[in-house]
Every structure is written in C-alpha cells, then in structure tokens.
Amino acid sequence: xxxxxxxxxxxxxxxxxxxxxxPTMAQWYQDSGFLRLFDADPAYxxxxxxxxxxxDKARRGGDSYAFGIRLIDRNELIGLIELDEIxxxxxxxxxxxxxxxxxxxxxxxxxxxxxxxxxFAFGELNxxxxxxxxxxxxxxxxxxxxxxxxxREGTFRExxxxxxxxxxxxxxxxxxxxxxxxxxxAPDGQAH
Numbered sequence: 573x574x575x576x577x578x579x580x581x582x583x584x585x586x587x588x589x590x591x592x593x594x595p596t597m598a599q600w601y602q603d604s605g606f607l608r609l610f611d612a613d614p615a616y617x618x619x620x621x622x623x624x625x626x627x628d629k630a631r632r633g634g635d636s637y638a639f640g641i642r643l644i645d646r647n648e649l650i651g652l653i654e655l656d657e658i659x660x661x662x663x664x665x666x667x668x669x670x671x672x673x674x675x676x677x678x679x680x681x682x683x684x685x686x687x688x689x690x691x692f693a694f695g696e697l698n699x700x701x702x703x704x705x706x707x708x709x710x711x712x713x714x715x716x717x718x719x720x721x722x723x724r725e726g727t728f729r730e731x732x733x734x735x736x737x738x739x740x741x742x743x744x745x746x747x748x749x750x751x752x753x754x755x756x757x758a759p760d761g762q763a764h
Contacts (some may be wrong), residue, residue: 600672
C-alpha cells in the first residue's frame with residue numbers, strides 16, 4: 573500500500589506537522605474548553621515556543637509520531653493526533669487525538685483520523701496494542717474510542733480535580749487482533 577493511501581481517508585488525511593502549523597495550534601491552546609477535553613494538565617495557554625519544543629521532541633525522539641489532521645478538500649489543519657510513548661520491545665503505544673477547530677467537533681473527523689492512525693500503528697509500525705486515557709467527563713471521546721473497538725480496561729478513580737470536583741480517568745486499550753477483526757468500512761468511511 574502506498575504511504576499516501578495509508579494516511580488518507582475519505583475526508584481527512586494525516587500529514588507531518590510543520591512550523592507553519594504552530595500559529596494555528598497556538599490558537600487552540602488559548603481555548604480552555606479544548607484544553608480541558610484534551611489534557612489532564614492545568615488548562616493554561618501555551619506559546620508557540622512551547623509547541624515548537626514539543627514538536628521538535630516528537631520528531632527526534634524515536635518513540636512518537638505526531639501528525640496534523642487536515643481536510644482533504646481544503647488542506648486545512650483541524651486537529652492533531654499522536655502515537656506516543658512507544659515501547660518498541662513490547663509493541664505498545666499511547667494514542668492522543670484532538671480536533672482543535674470547534675466548527676469540526678461532532679462531525680466524525682476525529683474518528684476518521686483515529687482509524688488512519690490505528691491502521692498506521694498496527695499495519696506500518698507493527699505494534700500489538702494501542703492505549704488511551706480519557707477523562708471521565710469527555711463523553712464524546714469515550715463514545716468514539718468505543719466505536720473504534722477500544723475496551724475500557726480500568727479507571728483511575730478521582731484522578732482529576734477540576735472546579736472543585738473530582739473526576740475519573742479511564743484507561744482504554746485496543747489489541748491488534750481486535751482491530752483486524754473489525755467489520756469492513758463502507759466507502760464513506762463508516763463501519764458496516
């Protein structure tokens with residue numbers, strides 16, 4: 573399979589992040605709503621220089637692959653996805669995904685991008701397991717990961733403290749045989 577087909581779906585494709593993407597990403601990191609769904613760290617604005625450091629580390633580290641999620645028809649950057657903390661000897665990695673542009677939330681772009689990243693993780697990187705941690709109040713992400721075939725494997729009870737309340741964080745995992753046994757996708761990118 574050609575690499576361009578591997579990382580292209582019906583509506584989005586995964587592309588390397590470049591320094592030209594940093595101003596767009598920095599805007600996302602000014603949005604506390606975005607940050608509170610994406611990360612358990614305190615929601616604080618991040619400067620382009622901080623994002624540059626993160627991107628440089630991802631490029632040279634050898635244990636992560638970071639991609640921009642772009643619309644095929646407009647080449648617009650709408651999100652990011654990362655396969656990180658790869659344990660090559662165990663065939664395991666983490667998956668983090670975020671759609672930064674609010675106008676593209678709840679439209680299936682994240683799920684399509686995640687399918688592409690999972691195909692890359694299992695097919696190209698030859699990994700055995702992909703895992704993700706999801707904040708308990710992020711119901712959209714929970715539904716998306718479950719539709720992709722991930723299973724909830726555990727809960728870090730009352731892991732996060734936000735706005736005077738405690739929230740759980742869930743651990744989800746997907747194994748290569750589970751991914752390979754999924755139903756085939758329809759031409760529109762949706763599973764049958």
